[in-house]
Amino acid sequence: MQITELDAPFGAEVTGLDLNEPVEPDTAERLNRALLDHIVLVIRDQDLDAQAYCSGMSVFGVPMLQHRLAFRLPDCPEVSRIINREKMRPARNWHTDHTNHEEPPKATVLYARKLPTTGGDTSFADMYAGLENLSAESRERIGPLFTTNFMEADNPTYSAGDRDAFGGGARHPMVRTHPETGKKALYFHVTKATGVDGLEPEAVRPFLDDLLKQAIRPENTLRHRWRMGDVVICDNRCAMHSVDPNFDQREERLLWRIILKGDRPV
Numbered sequence: 628m629q630i631t632e633l634d635a636p637f638g639a640e641v642t643g644l645d646l647n648e649p650v651e652p653d654t655a656e657r658l659n660r661a662l663l664d665h666i667v668l669v670i671r672d673q674d675l676d677a678q679a680y681c682s683g684m685s686v687f688g689v690p691m692l693q694h695r696l697a698f699r700l701p702d703c704p705e706v707s708r709i710i711n712r713e714k715m716r717p718a719r720n721w722h723t724d725h726t727n728h729e730e731p732p733k734a735t736v737l738y739a740r741k742l743p744t745t746g747g748d749t750s751f752a753d754m755y756a757g758l759e760n761l762s763a764e765s766r767e768r769i770g771p772l773f774t775t776n777f778m779e780a781d782n783p784t785y786s787a788g789d790r791d792a793f794g795g796g797a798r799h800p801m802v803r804t805h806p807e808t809g810k811k812a813l814y815f816h817v818t819k820a821t822g823v824d825g826l827e828p829e830a831v832r833p834f835l836d837d838l839l840k841q842a843i844r845p846e847n848t849l850r851h852r853w854r855m856g857d858v859v860i861c862d863n864r865c866a867m868h869s870v871d872p873n874f875d876q877r878e879e880r881l882l883w884r885i886i887l888k889g890d891r892p893v
């Protein structure tokens with residue numbers, strides 16, 4: 628197995644690994660170290676069924692159930708479909724995943740199953756750097772603040788069952804300390820955070836949008852152009868992601884997503 632830095636501000640490519648085979652403990656350790664060091668790993672050339680994908684990702688953590696009951700794979704419910712069909716909207720805003728949970732996922736994994744001829748890239752942003760990019764005033768202001776997080780009210784792919792099970796109300800610090808690296812990162816979900824301490828509800832979105840504008844620059848982003856066979860894992864504790872929806876929507880884009888159990892942010 629080779630781990631090579633990407634030609635980008637962060638991220639690394641993993642080659643020579645077949646997740647259909649059991650992963651040796653020292654290989655698992657290298658992979659986990661690399662995820663901490665590089666934030667995003669692009670594992671190339673995988674040919675996996677859902678079970679093999681799921682058990683392969685247990686190298687990094689414990690898969691957890693996702694909301695959107697209707698998008699879970701029936702034979703492997705920890706794997707969920709991300710698709711430009713069935714009223715699913717592209718997650719074009721910068722965000723981290725599932726902040727409606729008290730313990731949001733430590734990592735999100737995406738596996739390319741069907742890709743448009745061009746486009747449909749996923750971008751990632753380093754939120755350690757994102758925090759550093761904020762003005763001193765913004766950093767000082769958000770230091771003590773928490774967001775309150777709910778599933779978006781207007782998302783047509785969330786069922787009543789999803790809302791009962793995962794509705795939200797979770798409160799998270801806007802600056803979190805990564806439990807493994809000890810470094811601080813900017814942390815929020817721009818559409819799930821409907822509340823920020825001390826702000827009127829209508830002031831929340833402009834406030835968060837302004838923080839994103841300050842935090843995200845070309846120097847701390849990585850744009851991933853998908854290839855079939857790519858499995859991409861992202862450390863949600865120090866990164867945000869977004870999709871570029873500017874591709875031919877007549878073509879299907881299907882990713883299989885797994886999220887891995889995380890800690891309560893502190």
Ligand SMILES: [Fe+2]
Pocket residue numbers: 718722723724868
């Ligand atoms: Fe996401």
